[in-house]
Amino acid sequence: MQNVYLDYAATTPTDPEVLEAMTPYFTELFGNPSSIYSFASKSRAAIEKARGQVAAALNALPEEIFFTSSGTEADNWALKGALEKLRPKGNHVITTQIEHHAVLHTGEYLEKVEGGSVTYLPVDGEGRVRLEDLKAAVTDKTILVSVMFANNEIGTIQPIKEIGEFCREKGVLFHTDAVQAAAQLDIDVKALSIDMMSLSAHKMYGPKGTGVFYLRKGLRLENFVHGGGQEKGKRASTENIAGIVGMGFAIEKMKARLPQEKPRIGGLRDRLIDGILKTVPHAKLNGAQGEERLPNNTNFSFIGIEGETLLLDLDAKGISASTGSACSSGSLEPSHVLMAIGLTHEQAHGSLRLTLGRGTTDEQVDYVLSVLPEIVAKRREMSPLWEDYVKKFGEK
Amino acid sequence: MMNYSDKVMEHFSNPRNVGEIENPDGLGEAGNPQCGDIMKIYLKVKDNVIEDVKFKTFGCASAIASSSMATELIKGKTVDEAWELTNTAVAEALDGLPPIKMHCSVLAEEAIHKALNDYREKQGLDVIPVKEFDHNHDSFAV
Numbered sequence: 080m081q082n083v084y085l086d087y088a089a090t091t092p093t094d095p096e097v098l099e100a101m102t103p104y105f106t107e108l109f110g111n112p113s114s115i116y117s118f119a120s121k122s123r124a125a126i127e128k129a130r131g132q133v134a135a136a137l138n139a140l141p142e143e144i145f146f147t148s149s150g151t152e153a154d155n156w157a158l159k160g161a162l163e164k165l166r167p168k169g170n171h172v173i174t175t176q177i178e179h180h181a182v183l184h185t186g187e188y189l190e191k192v193e194g195g196s197v198t199y200l201p202v203d204g205e206g207r208v209r210l211e212d213l214k215a216a217v218t219d220k221t222i223l224v225s226v227m228f229a230n231n232e233i234g235t236i237q238p239i240k241e242i243g244e245f246c247r248e249k250g251v252l253f254h255t256d257a258v259q260a261a262a263q264l265d266i267d268v269k270a271l272s273i274d275m276m277s278l279s280a281h282k283m284y285g286p287k288g289t290g291v292f293y294l295r296k297g298l299r300l301e302n303f304v305h306g307g308g309q310e311k312g313k314r315a316s317t318e319n320i321a322g323i324v325g326m327g328f329a330i331e332k333m334k335a336r337l338p339q340e341k342p343r344i345g346g347l348r349d350r351l352i353d354g355i356l357k358t359v360p361h362a363k364l365n366g367a368q369g370e371e372r373l374p375n376n377t378n379f380s381f382i383g384i385e386g387e388t389l390l391l392d393l394d395a396k397g398i399s400a401s402t403g404s405a406c407s408s409g410s411l412e413p414s415h416v417l418m419a420i421g422l423t424h425e426q427a428h429g430s431l432r433l434t435l436g437r438g439t440t441d442e443q444v445d446y447v448l449s450v451l452p453e454i455v456a457k458r459r460e461m462s463p464l465w466e467d468y469v470k471k472f473g474e475k
Numbered sequence: 476m477m478n479y480s481d482k483v484m485e486h487f488s489n490p491r492n493v494g495e496i497e498n499p500d501g502l503g504e505a506g507n508p509q510c511g512d513i514m515k516i517y518l519k520v521k522d523n524v525i526e527d528v529k530f531k532t533f534g535c536a537s538a539i540a541s542s543s544m545a546t547e548l549i550k551g552k553t554v555d556e557a558w559e560l561t562n563t564a565v566a567e568a569l570d571g572l573p574p575i576k577m578h579c580s581v582l583a584e585e586a587i588h589k590a591l592n593d594y595r596e597k598q599g600l601d602v603i604p605v606k607e608f609d610h611n612h613d614s615f616a617v
Contacts, residue, residue: 383533384533385511385512385533385534385535385538387477387535387536388487388534388535388536388539391484391487391536395488404511404535413511423508424508424509424510424511425508428508428511460493461490461493461494461530461531461532461539462513462531462532462533463504463513463514463515463531463532463533464508464513464533465533466531
């Protein structure tokens with residue numbers, strides 16, 4: 080049986096070269112970077128090299144890069160740290176309805192515990208924030224805007240430059256969760272007027288357990304993790320040296336591959352989208368198209384079937400995929416992103432996300448296109464919902 | 476993903492009694508698309524015995540497996556015996572369901588009760604009150 084991994088948005092395998100670069104820092108070069116003896120200085124140097132690699136990839140300064148344990152931690156730091164620091168100025172935070180839970184649930188925490196007031200902007204049918212909604216939501220109490228760079232479920236890329244410029248002009252901090260986008264796109268924090276940004280190594284062929292928080296020079300936040308004086312006193316805890324080395328190498332390599340890889344993956348994505356829309360009746364593409372969509376993301380709704388059954392049927396054919404259906408997640412509500420773009424419950428329950436990556440080939444796309452229509456047809460045949468739908472709208 | 480028993484996966488992959496019965500003697504439907512489950516049960520009854528039963532289900536793997544197992548369990552039974560089928564019996568026959576999926580077995584019990592009542596109504600018998608389950612699932616959430 081084929082093994083086709085199409086869940087690169089969930090996580091990626093660590094690149095063997097990245098792993099190789101990391102290994103010495105578990106074993107020989109294990110010294111604590113805070114120690115005085117000479118061999119610990121190698122750990123310090125490794126961290127600073129990685130910081131430079133990350134900074135170079137983002138057009139940032141090394142002193143603007145802080146290593147964290149995850150993208151989630153970076154999101155927490157941005158939201159909590161901004162509100163705690165700027166509360167005298169205001170307590171209003173603007174974000175969107177389609178953020179990752181790392182931002183959404185932190186926003187809820189700000190409201191519940193920290194006296195924050197949070198506006199969750201709606202999005203259009205393709206998942207895009209409207210600039211006029213943002214402009215209308217800003218008050219004299221607004222201290223922070225947090226809009227994800229690109230959505231993890233439907234791949235829609237936000238108008239980050241316009242949002243960044245607007246926030247800069249208004250004197251409001253702008254944070255973006257770029258955990259998905261940074262693995263697929265060129266990001267220039269200066270050109271896009273980004274103040275704060277969250278990244279994660281494991282989405283870009285680096286290790287799990289390492290993230291990056293970009294904080295523009297001159298900006299001050301409250302600390303999130305308290306303790307020792309690591310990361311210039313801004314983020315305590317003994318550095319995950321191997322993870323940091325992995326992050327630096329992974330982003331450098333990813334960036335170098337981007338000019339070839341982006342069009343390659345984008346081409347496979349479009350072939351997959353076109354193929355599925357052509358072969359599966361009443362298939363619906365969720366999210367934006369072309370350049371406004373992450374090159375590796377596809378997301379469909381197949382009315383009449385439930386996403387978990389799709390995942391299990393695909394798994395039986397060796398294909399690893401993901402869904403926004405409630406039933407697969409352990410929660411009982413369907414994806415907040417799919418609901419925010421206006422899908423019905425039935426459409427959200429019948430969603431399938433296939434996300435592509437380095438290992439994805441033409442043959443794999445062909446294989447998916449050869450098995451998926453049959454799986455959908457088989458499950459629809461036993462679905463009373465599909466029966467009703469066909470009566471209303473016909474087979475095709 | 477959910478940890479399903481082999482039995483659940485077997486019934487999900489090869490569900491028994493899928494389909495419809497034309498002019499059924501009893502028809503029951505439970506669930507709604509909001510929660511992502513709809514189950515329809517068709518009965519053919521002869522001499523008070525369930526001669527044939529078919530189902531159509533929209534829902535997750537445990538909903539399909541529960542439909543398949545429940546129809547197996549009532550096939551060939553008298554209508555009174557079939558009424559006694561509980562959701563726990565369906566779940567046990569499947570070697571258990573994850574706690575968050577127990578509502579799928581409840582759905583099967585409800586759909587069967589409704590189908591049996593439809594049959595009773597057509598026979599001019601009293602309809603037995605059916606416990607309507609709360610499909611917002613709150614009571615089953617873990």
